[in-house]
Amino acid sequence: MKEKIKNLTKEKIFNYCIKDFAKNGYSNVGIRKISKETGLSTGAIYYNFSSKEKIAWFLYDSATELVLNKIKTAIKKSTNGIEAIKSIISVLFQLTEENLHLMEYVLYVKHKDFLPGVPPICSSKPFEYIKRFIKTKIKEGVFEDMDMVIASSLIMGPIIRVIQLKMDGILKEDLNKYTEPLFNGIVKSVYRNQI
Amino acid sequence: MKEKIKNLTKEKIFNYCIKDFAKNGYSNVGIRKISKETGLSTGAIYYNFSSKEKIAWFLYDSATELVLNKIKTAIKKSTNGIEAIKSIISVLFQLTEENLHLMEYVLYVKHKDFLPGVPPICSSKPFEYIKRFIKTKIKEGVFEDMDMVIASSLIMGPIIRVIQLKMDGILKEDLNKYTEPLFNGIVKSVYRNQI
DNA sequence: GTCTATACACGGATAGAC
DNA sequence: GTCTATCCGTGTATAGAC
DSSP: OGGGOOOHHHHHHHHHHHHHHHHHOGGGOOHHHHHHHHTOOHHHHHHHOSSHHHHHHHHHHHHHHHHHHHHHHHHHHOSSHHHHHHHHHHHHHHHHHHOHHHHHHHHTSOGGGTSTTOOOGGGSHHHHHHHHHHHHHHHTTSBOOOOHHHHHHHHHHHHHHHHHHHHTTSOOSOTHHHHHHHHHHHHHHHBSSOO | OGGGOOOHHHHHHHHHHHHHHHHHOGGGOOHHHHHHHHTOOHHHHHHHOSSHHHHHHHHHHHHHHHHHHHHHHHHHHOSSHHHHHHHHHHHHHHHHHHOHHHHHHHHTSOGGGTSTTOOOGGGSHHHHHHHHHHHHHHHTTSBOOOOHHHHHHHHHHHHHHHHHHHHTTSOOSOTHHHHHHHHHHHHHHHBSSOO
16 A cells, blocks of 8 residues: 555655544544644645545545455455455454554544545445455355344454454454454354354 | 433433434534534533533443443343343344434444543443453353453454444344344354254 | 623634745 | 645633623
């Protein structure tokens, strides 16, 4: 993602805002603060983004796109449906460890409070992609035949929960430690061929 | 809860704010708007609450207290650990159907953006109560022996996920319909004595 | 206890120099 | 393309009459 941002000023704004929007909330971060913290003038900021809202949209698009790509490659690399679940957990935990602010911006921020018409995050590209994957695996008989709402909640619910515990500061440990045990629990709830 | 609010003005403010804070976000709801929509003057509002933040605290305390009480009675009424899980799901779904705004305010709103020092919602009274319950049941051998982080995520993750789908408007159906199938999935993931 | 009027700070955004 | 200075609206909160 960062590679795609040609413009140094835009990158500075991106890096600062994703951190501060996630930490303190969009409305608590003013243009003046962004200006002060990035060392850029308000003029420079408004030259690159026509409004504060556009900054938030840019963050939203970049962040969801990055998560989508990670998920895609994780699923594609997997040889079977059950392994893919582990890859999804692993890649989301990894991403949280590497780039907590980005994951906070994706999963924790209430975008609809300041981005008019934004889809709920569960309907954003990465999560729609996962839903389609689950649907396929149900059809193929890998996962038990169940309502999509139930299936996606049983799979994604616990994963998101753990990530949020990390974001809330409840969990200090490296999330990768939880990949295996969480996977085991999730599999039991949806996998067809119980051991 | 409403019964406890002796003061009519306070009740008006409560009813309006819990709805609008949840829907549009705390910072997007000004005193002038609250005044206009409740038919009260700003003077009356500030007579009852010394600041806007105090309104938010009042909502937070009342709402978490109500959820805590519902959870408590649900667990106490249950004869065994596994039935208690169903009761928890049921009562939370019921509450969402009856009082969506209240549940939105509890589960969806990012309190830390405007309530300095507020604990993350997973550390609020109702959720701490559930955690203690889970811990007990693990000790008693009802649930499999697993890390508390994993156990509580496998149980609460899917429940919260479904509720958030409702809050996001993805789910139109009555949540009670999902109690049974979700319960079945969750039980498989944590219950010790598989069938 | 509730009203109206108002103080005052801070928000986003723009203009125009460089 | 970035700077500084400034406009104007809206935010929370208060004062003082009733």
